[in-house]
Amino acid sequence: MAAAYLETGSDTGTFKEGRRIFHIDCDPGEMNNRVTGCETLTADLKDFLGGVLRFIPEHSLHAGSEWMTEIAQWREEWSDTRELVAGVGINPNVFMHELSKASASAAAYVVDVGQHQMWAAQSLEIGATQRFLTSGGMGSMGFALPAAIGAALVGAPAPVVVIAGDGGFQSNIQELQTVVRNKLPLKMVVINNLCHGMVRQFQESYFDSRYQSTMWGYSSPDFSKVAEAYLIPGKTIQHPEEVGAAMEWLWSDPAGPALLQVMVNPMANAYPKLAFGRPLTEMEPWSKPIDMEST
Numbered sequence: 001m002a003a004a005y006l007e008t009g010s011d012t013g014t015f016k017e018g019r020r021i022f023h024i025d026c027d028p029g030e031m032n033n034r035v036t037g038c039e040t041l042t043a044d045l046k047d048f049l050g051g052v053l054r055f056i057p058e059h060s061l062h063a064g065s066e067w068m069t070e071i072a073q074w075r076e077e078w079s080d081t082r083e084l085v086a087g088v089g090i091n092p093n094v095f096m097h098e099l100s101k102a103s104a105s106a107a108a109y110v111v112d113v114g115q116h117q118m119w120a121a122q123s124l125e126i127g128a129t130q131r132f133l134t135s136g137g138m139g140s141m142g143f144a145l146p147a148a149i150g151a152a153l154v155g156a157p158a159p160v161v162v163i164a165g166d167g168g169f170q171s172n173i174q175e176l177q178t179v180v181r182n183k184l185p186l187k188m189v190v191i192n193n194l195c196h197g198m199v200r201q202f203q204e205s206y207f208d209s210r211y212q213s214t215m216w217g218y219s220s221p222d223f224s225k226v227a228e229a230y231l232i233p234g235k236t237i238q239h240p241e242e243v244g245a246a247m248e249w250l251w252s253d254p255a256g257p258a259l260l261q262v263m264v265n266p267m268a269n270a271y272p273k274l275a276f277g278r279p280l281t282e283m284e285p286w287s288k289p290i291d292m293e294s295t
Contacts, residue, residue, distance in 0.1 A: 008035055014279035024048050080122045083272070088265040090240050092116065092191060095262060096123035099161070099189065102247035105254060106187065107158035108133055108151050112144035112168035114198045116191040118270035120163050142171025145188070149175060152184045159185035159254055166192040166220035176230040179257050187250050188232075188259040190223045193266045201269050205289060206276070215266065227259035236261040 008015040012035045023031055023038035024045065031040040041048065081093045096119055103109075108131040111120045117134060126132050133151060135143040148162045169190050179186050200214040224234030233253075237246045237260070250260050272283035277290030 011279040084268055088268050090262055090264055092119040092264055093123040096120055098243050100125035102251055103161050106161045107155040109161045110144045110148035110151055112164035113139050113141045114165035114168055115270040116163055116165045141168040145172045145175045148186055149178055152186055159187055162186055162188040164190055167196045180230050184257060185255050186257045190261045191264055192261050193264040195266045223261045233258045238263040
């Protein structure tokens with residue numbers, strides 16, 4: 001349901017208005033469950049996509065150059081690096097671009113769950129031979145580190161970049177021992193905003209900024225010192241002017257593990273964000289959620 005909500009928004013009427021929608025699912029019970037009036041096909045996704053690929057060569061597809069031009073104009077007008085106001089310290093979107101430039105040799109980016117996941121999805125520049133691995137709508141905090149271990153073992157000796165928040169990284173922090181024991185080339189980046197940032201942002205929008213268990217009653221360690229306790233090189237940065245040198249440090253030994261802790265303003269929000277009760281075309285911070293949805 002969470003994944004379906006993210007795709008359609010809560011206003012499903014607006015989502016389907018004027019459209020002919022095909023619903024492909026392996027479970028008949030899911031058909032027309034959330035968005036009604038769809039044309040349905042019960043099939044395994046692999047079989048369906050295989051059939052589609054065999055069908056495509058018989059039909060010419062529009063290149064969509066006008067659509068791509070429009071998208072490029074939107075990217076210029078609504079730059080990902082201008083979502084946050086100036087003066088908030090390290091801008092997470094700007095940082096993701098810098099990380100991308102420094103990480104051309106990485107086989108994959110493995111991303112955890114939280115605001116950093118949104119910033120990474122918005123601003124990482126994925127190379128043609130690189131992969132972006134995340135648990136998506138499954139929302140599995142702690143996913144990144146063990147998943148990156150698997151990716152590094154499969155793709156050895158190519159290095160793998162881990163991007164996690166302070167909350168998610170604590171969920172499986174003990175796997176640093178696995179990294180050390182197997183001498184894995186993981187470049188671990190912990191975006192530390194000293195809170196459970198995504199839930200805190202929800203509390204700001206829907207619960208009158210009552211930050212229980214996200215800021216109040218929550219703390220995180222110094223992850224660079226934790227890494228060093230496992231004999232992994234660790235470093236912390238807090239200011240934008242430190243990012244360049246930090247990238248050089250992170251990749252100074254491509255074959256070895258390293259952990260970079262990036263301190264981010266606790267009140268930095270991930271925008272744009274779906275506003276509950278609104279269609280996908282209306283998002284925070286420009287639109288406010290419907291009050292009844294905040295209960």
